[in-house]
Amino acid sequence: MNPSPATLKDVAAAAGVSVSTASRALAGNPVITEQTSERVRQCAEELNYRPNAQARALRSSRTHVIGVTIPSLVNPFFATMAQVIQQEATARGLSTIISSTAEDPGQLNASLDVLATQRVDGILAVPYNGSEASFERLRKARIPVVLLDRELPATGLSTVASDPRPGMDAAVAHLLANGHRHIGYLSGPMTTSTGVSRLAAFQAACERHGVEKREIYRGGYERADGHAGTLTLLDRGVEAIIAGDTMMSVGALEACHARKVIIGRDLAFIGYDDNVTLRLQASPVSVIDQDVATLGRTGLRLLVDLMSGASPPTTVTTPTTLIIRPSSDFIRPADEVRT
Amino acid sequence: MNPSPATLKDVAAAAGVSVSTASRALAGNPVITEQTSERVRQCAEELNYRPNAQARALRSSRTHVIGVTIPSLVNPFFATMAQVIQQEATARGLSTIISSTAEDPGQLNASLDVLATQRVDGILAVPYNGSEASFERLRKARIPVVLLDRELPATGLSTVASDPRPGMDAAVAHLLANGHRHIGYLSGPMTTSTGVSRLAAFQAACERHGVEKREIYRGGYERADGHAGTLTLLDRGVEAIIAGDTMMSVGALEACHARKVIIGRDLAFIGYDDNVTLRLQASPVSVIDQDVATLGRTGLRLLVDLMSGASPPTTVTTPTTLIIRPSSDFIRPADEVRT
CATH class of the missing domain: 3.40.50.2300 (Response regulator)
Known part of the structure; x- marks a missing residue:
């Protein structure tokens, strides 16, 4: 019985390197030092290692x-x-x-x-x-x-x-459950599929859950858009804002800080994408998380x-999933006068 | 008198493109569309444009x-x-x-x-x-x-x-002026010149201004290092912390949030590098800014x-410069019992 042919794993073990290093050495990748490459080639020769033709053809054309x-x-x-x-x-x-x-x-x-x-x-x-x-x-x-x-x-x-729908649906339902009925949305640009699909998900969730009043601000995916949009939505009297991406979320925080609007008390706010700036707030920010x-x-x-x-x-x-934090998780009094 | 020879600027103007686009077109850079390249080449020919030899040699070897x-x-x-x-x-x-x-x-x-x-x-x-x-x-x-x-x-x-020295010196002087005398420093790694020079700047500033007690935590430039270092420095009873880089600054905020230490009241804190996470805090964070x-x-x-x-x-x-914000800009009572 013939012994099994040597594999790349055998070569790597003999040369004392990882399989990926052995692979790169044999492919002539310049990231590997000449010394290591030489040792791997010697081990491959001693073990009579023969990569199959297809794999070799692939490797030789590669830059890694x-x-x-x-x-x-x-x-x-x-x-x-x-x-x-x-x-x-x-x-x-x-x-x-x-x-x-x-x-x-x-x-x-x-x-x-x-x-x-x-x-x-x-x-x-x-x-x-x-x-x-x-x-x-x-x-x-x-x-x-x-x-x-x-x-x-x-x-x-x-x-x-x-898929923005599960997170957006949960966000709208959560806001309504806490008594936030006039909801604003900071929408991203229509030149991206995410801008289009997240806006559609927001509209669908509002329809499904019977949101009384909704406001939409259309912007780009930049801090300045979130900032300007938040001021616009606040002027329209919203009780809650959902932001359509990370940078708009950060811009919304800046706008609220600048206008002394206390998130988690004056305004319910849900950001998009979980990150440290949103977590490390006086009222840590609820987010629609994309994983x-x-x-x-x-x-x-x-x-x-x-x-x-x-x-x-x-x-x-x-x-997507909704992560609930204090920025949106407070009960708005039912008899509060709304604009 | 001969007219001046045509320049690249003349070619660009004739072709209706920017000088950089004309340059890239003549260099055969594939970023430029074939249509534009062709128009630029025609204009160059019509104007009898001749790049000088040295410039041509440089351009031809370039990938841009x-x-x-x-x-x-x-x-x-x-x-x-x-x-x-x-x-x-x-x-x-x-x-x-x-x-x-x-x-x-x-x-x-x-x-x-x-x-x-x-x-x-x-x-x-x-x-x-x-x-x-x-x-x-x-x-x-x-x-x-x-x-x-x-x-x-x-x-x-x-x-x-x-140069870390102007910002670090101003930071230590500012802390002392507000009565924060027991100062901790989150130091970056000694495998970087910035880790070494910022630590030296901190030590020199402490000597110059007569800091009574100083504590140094040596870590890497990662959030986890800032987090662990802050807990260590707090256990040693510091009244103020200076962080040695952005990520350690963010880790320090996380540690304080987790331990319910209120920055700007329980602890004076100065971060490194000006960024949105540090600005958007309940007590906006003072920083040593690198521009x-x-x-x-x-x-x-x-x-x-x-x-x-x-x-x-x-x-x-x-x-570097010191930007003073509420995280460090409060007066610590002189008779406060210190550990």
């Missing part, structure tokens, strides 16, 4: 670098997403390069073109509506792509996104599957 | 991409720095790719090697002590490099950093100068 393009570096939601992706990528022996579009749809094309010329093995991207042509160019260049957070159905690309770690990890897993040719495009949706 | 490696994506100080750099780079027709070392000195070498293989025109990097060899490899590969935030004198590289926008813009300007061969290595230092 993936590109990630996010809309904003200073939005903690996307910063955390990029960090989770990088951690997972590192564990798999992949390096990560990141670019930001600064929430400018026009910059996305440029970012994707730069990533393509940088010879990355695959791309994780947060798209805008209207950026289909850029992704079509990547498809022609045979660069695997997974869309993150925002959907672009016409592209047929693998997508990982969260950013799961989004990032799932996105990377789908991309790795695509890069290895193992799977067709897939769409994964994760549910 | 710069690399930025930062220690952390979720640290708002570095996220803001990267965003400022990207904005400035975009205005100059350069694309930016970013990598993060996740505050792991070992990952810096890998990040720099990846950036080098990605054929970037230049690199802005935040280094660790001990990473001299990686920068030596970049020097041999003739890739222009500017160090940001942290110094590495042995490399002789251009560096943009801030991150100036750091980022200056770093990019030095890199562009190096890339054009226009200047020798340069070191620029910007001063």
Whole structure:
């Protein structure tokens, strides 16, 4: 009986390195020192290690670098997403390069073109509506792509996104249960699927639960939009505000601080995306949470599957949840005079 | 008299594009659409535009991409720095790719090697002590490099950093003036020049102003370090805490919230780096501010100068300043019993 052929795991063990390091050494990845690469190659030779042809062909064409393009570096939601992706990528022996579009749809094309010329093995991207042509160019260049957070159905690309409906529905029901009846919503831009779907989820929840009065402010995903929108909604006399993303949530806090509106007493407030600024408030802020770690990890897993040719495009949706904290969890007196 | 030869500016004006777009079009940068490139080339031909030989040689070897490696994506100080750099780079027709070392000195070498293989025109990097060899490899590969935030004198590289002494000195003097005499310091890691120089600045300020009792906690630049360090310093009975960086500042807030220590009443607190989480507190937090926008813009300007061969290595230092807010600006009674 022939002994089993040596595996990459055997080579790694013999060389005293991790499997991913052994893989990168044999692929000639310059991240591995020449000394280590030489030791791995010797061990592979001694063990008569033969990667199968398909795997070898794949490896030889690879740079072991993936590109990630996010809309904003200073939005903690996307910063955390990029960090989770990088951690997972590192564990798999992949390096990560990141670019930001600064929430400018026009910059996305440029970012994707730069990533393509940088010879990355695959791309994780947060798209805008209207950026289909850029992704079509990547498809022609045979660069695997997974869309993150925002959907672009016409592209047929693998997508990982969260469903705003469970969290939004729970948020509206929670506000009503505590007597907050005049509800304002800070809506994100209609150039993103999330802006569109979260607004639809808010409207549907208001219909379902019979909200008496609702106010909608339409803005972008920036602090300034949350700030201006909150002042507008307060002027319209709302008792509660739901914010449509992280940066608008932070802008809403700033507006309330500036106008001496006490959240958790004068105003019920629910933010979007769980982060430290919202948690560390005098009245810690309730949020609709997207589970950013799961989004990032799932996105990377789908991309790795695509890069290895193992799977067709897939769409994964994760549910949102409501985290209730003191900012919204107080009872508004039923007989309070409302404007 | 011969007319002046056509300049790139003339070509750009004729083609109806910006100078940077014209430059990139003539350099064959794929970020520019084929249609625009063709129009620019025609205008250049019609105007008999001839770039001088040196400029042409430079341009032809360029990718118009710069690399930025930062220690952390979720640290708002570095996220803001990267965003400022990207904005400035975009205005100059350069694309930016970013990598993060996740505050792991070992990952810096890998990040720099990846950036080098990605054929970037230049690199802005935040280094660790001990990473001299990686920068030596970049020097041999003739890739222009500017160090940001942290110094590495042995490399002789251009560096943009801030001087912690003015801000730290003002912070200690301010605490003493308000009667906070037992002062704790959350120190960053000794593997960074900033960790070393900020601790030295704290010690020097305590000596100069005659602080009665001081306590030092040595940690890393992570939230968990700030959290654990704050609990330790509180157990030692400090009346005031100065935090050595953004993430330690955030961890300190978390620890105080968890232990129901009221900042601005029970404890005087001064954070490091001005950001929204510290501003939006019940007692807005005093900070030692580094002027991150100036750091980022200056770093990019030095890199562009190096890339054009226009200047020798340069070191620029910007001063820190103290921003006083209610977290530290209260008078501690002189007869208060202290532990």
